[in-house]
Amino acid sequence: DAKTTQPTSMDCAEGRAANLPCNHSTISGNEYVYWYRQIHSQGPQYIIHGLKNNETNEMASLIITEDRKSSTLILPHATLRDTAVYYCIVRVPNTGGFKTIFGAGTRLFVKA
Amino acid sequence: NAGVTQTPKFQVLKTGQSMTLQCAQDMNHEYMSWYRQDPGMGLRLIHYSVGAGITDQGEVPNGYNVSRSTTEDFPLRLLSAAPSQTSVYFCASSYGRAHYGYTFGSGTRLTVV
Numbered sequence: 001d002a003k004t005t006q007p008t009s010m011d012c013a014e015g016r017a018a019n020l021p022c023n024h025s026t027i028s029g030n031e032y033v034y035w036y037r038q039i040h041s042q043g044p045q046y047i048i049h050g051l052k053n054n055e056t057n058e059m060a061s062l063i064i065t066e067d068r069k070s071s072t073l074i075l076p077h078a079t080l081r082d083t084a085v086y087y088c089i090v091r092v093p094n095t096g097g098f099k100t101i102f103g104a105g106t107r108l109f110v111k112a
Numbered sequence: 113n114a115g116v117t118q119t120p121k122f123q124v125l126k127t128g129q130s131m132t133l134q135c136a137q138d139m140n141h142e143y144m145s146w147y148r149q150d151p152g153m154g155l156r157l158i159h160y161s162v163g164a165g166i167t168d169q170g171e172v173p174n175g176y177n178v179s180r181s182t183t184e185d186f187p188l189r190l191l192s193a194a195p196s197q198t199s200v201y202f203c204a205s206s207y208g209r210a211h212y213g214y215t216f217g218s219g220t221r222l223t224v225v
Contacts, residue, residue: 034213043116043202044155046213087154100145100204100214101171102155 004088009107012082018075020106022088025069032091033064035073037084038105044087047073078110114138118203118217125193125224133188133220135203141215142208144186145170146178148199149219155202161186162208193224 005023012018024033034049048055048062050071055062061074075082087105119134135144145160147170157170161180175197177189186205190197200221204214 036213041200041219043216043218044204044214046215049213085154101157102147104154 004090004103006086006088006103006106008104009109011109011111012075012078014080014110014112015077018073018078018082018108018110020073020075020086020088020108021070022072023070024088024090027068027090033062033068033071034089034091034100035060035062036087036089036102037082038087039081039084044102047086049091078108080110080112082108083110084108116203116205116215116217118201118220120220121218122221123223125190125222127193127195127224129193131190131193133190133201133203133222135186135188135217136184137186137203137205137215138184139205139215140183141205142183143214144180144203144205145214146176146186146188147202147204148172148197149202150199158188158201190222195224198222198224 032049032051035047036044038044048057048060050062050064064071085105085107087102116137142163146158147155149155156172158176159178161167164180164183167178180186200219202219203217206212206214
């Protein structure tokens with residue numbers, strides 16, 4: 001199963017871009033990269049996902065390297081409400097379907 | 113459209129008691145999962161289901177049972193509660209195709225004394 005490695009914590013100034021890295025060097029060709037975030041004591045929230053191309057939605061952008069061994073989640077203009085734990089996940093295929101394994105994530109602190 | 117609904121929100125059990133955590137979704141999602149989250153840690157997968165009548169084990173299945181008799185419901189049963197099962201439990205669901213993200217419930221905070 002592909003594993004992900006993320007920094008334990010990061011700081012970002014309010015209004016600046018937050019760039020959260022993730023390494024997934026053992027990713028296989030049919031596995032997607034997903035990002036979720038969890039604001040204190042709430043359930044995780046889906047942010048974005050991608051396979052090989054860069055993706056953008058109303059919440060964030062996802063940049064995946066050409067070899068797919070790493071990716072970066074970009075919050076273009078971080079606000080205080082973006083303070084959360086961010087999880088990078090590689091979707092693991094399994095017989096009969098898929099299961100999603102979460103790691104420890106990156107704790108992002110957005111400071112005024 | 114209520115999304116993923118978990119009940120109860122809070123529960124205190126005595127060691128050895130059994131109980132069922134309820135999870136229901138109204139989005140016609142095929143996939144459903146249960147996770148536990150201990151203080152300061154990430155989520156760990158307990159059990160998951162890819163459709164009615166089909167379940168499988170995750171990372172930490174011991175002490176828990178699940179069943180999936182309908183698409184909407186995925187209850188998690190604690191057979192004989194232990195203090196080590198004190199945690200926050202999250203249920204999640206998604207469409208069956210690989211590239212859909214999960215929708216999570218708001219969680220059940222369980223304390224076993």
